[in-house]
Amino acid sequence: MHDDTDETSSSGTRSWLRHLPLIAIGLVALTGAFFLGDLLSFETLRDNREALIAWRDGNYALAVAGFMAAYIVIVAFSLPGATVATLTGGFLFGTFPGVVFNVVAATIGAVLIFLAARAGLGRRLSKGMDTSEGRLKKIKDGIRENQWSMLFLLRLLPVVPFFVANLLPAMVGVGFGAFAVTTLLGIAPGALVYTSVGAGLGAVFAAGETPDLGLIFEPYILLPLLGLAALSALPLVIKAVKGRKGLT
Known part of the structure; x- marks a missing residue:
C-alpha cells in the first residue's frame, strides 16, 4: 500500500534541500555585511600591499589561485568588497592578465549564485510566472524572447547592482548558457576599467591618495559602455518597430 505521508515528507525534504544553497548565501551575505565591510576595503x-606583493612574488601560481578563490567567494556570497577585489587583481597582476583573472573569477561566482537561486526559488517562481496572467507573464516572456539582449543590458549598464543581475535571470528562467556567456562578456568592459585603475595603485599609494572609483562615470568611459548597451538593445528596438508596423 502506497504511503502518501511518506511521499509528502520526501517531497518536503527535497524542497528544503534545494533551498539550502540560497539560504546559506543569504546568511553569509548578511554576516559579511556586518563584519567584513571594513576588512574588505x-x-x-x-x-597590506607589501605582504601581498611578497606573497605573489614567492609563489605566483598559488597567489593567482588564492586570489581567484577569494574573489569567487566574494561574488558567490554577495559579500562587500567586489570592487576592492577587482582593484587588487590589477594591483597584483597588472591590467593583463589581471583582467582575465577578475572576469573569470567574477563569472564563476555569478554562475554559482545563479544556480543556487534557480535551484531554490527560481524554478518555483518561473513556473508561477508561466501559469500567471497579465503583466507578470508578459515581463517573463519578454525576457525569455530577448534574453541575450536583456542579459547584456543588465551587465553593461553600470546602474544595475551586480547581485541583482545575478539573481533576476534565475528568477525568470533564463538558460544557463546564455547567463554564463553574457556575464563573461558583459562584465569585461567595466572590469577592464577597474583593473587598470588597480594596476596604477602603486603610484596612488606612494602619493598617499585614494583611487578615483567614479572613473567609470567619466564621459570617455561611460559613453562607450552606453554605446555597447545601445547596441545590445538594438534587436529589441527592431522587434518593437516591426511589431508596430504589423499592427498598422
Whole structure:
C-alpha cells in the first residue's frame, strides 16, 4: 500500500534541500555585511600591499589561485568588497592578465549564485510566472524572447547592482548558457576599467591618495559602455518597430 505521508515528507525534504544553497548565501551575505565591510576595503589593501606583493612574488601560481578563490567567494556570497577585489587583481597582476583573472573569477561566482537561486526559488517562481496572467507573464516572456539582449543590458549598464543581475535571470528562467556567456562578456568592459585603475595603485599609494572609483562615470568611459548597451538593445528596438508596423 502506497504511503502518501511518506511521499509528502520526501517531497518536503527535497524542497528544503534545494533551498539550502540560497539560504546559506543569504546568511553569509548578511554576516559579511556586518563584519567584513571594513576588512574588505581599500584601506586594508593599502596597509597590506607589501605582504601581498611578497606573497605573489614567492609563489605566483598559488597567489593567482588564492586570489581567484577569494574573489569567487566574494561574488558567490554577495559579500562587500567586489570592487576592492577587482582593484587588487590589477594591483597584483597588472591590467593583463589581471583582467582575465577578475572576469573569470567574477563569472564563476555569478554562475554559482545563479544556480543556487534557480535551484531554490527560481524554478518555483518561473513556473508561477508561466501559469500567471497579465503583466507578470508578459515581463517573463519578454525576457525569455530577448534574453541575450536583456542579459547584456543588465551587465553593461553600470546602474544595475551586480547581485541583482545575478539573481533576476534565475528568477525568470533564463538558460544557463546564455547567463554564463553574457556575464563573461558583459562584465569585461567595466572590469577592464577597474583593473587598470588597480594596476596604477602603486603610484596612488606612494602619493598617499585614494583611487578615483567614479572613473567609470567619466564621459570617455561611460559613453562607450552606453554605446555597447545601445547596441545590445538594438534587436529589441527592431522587434518593437516591426511589431508596430504589423499592427498598422
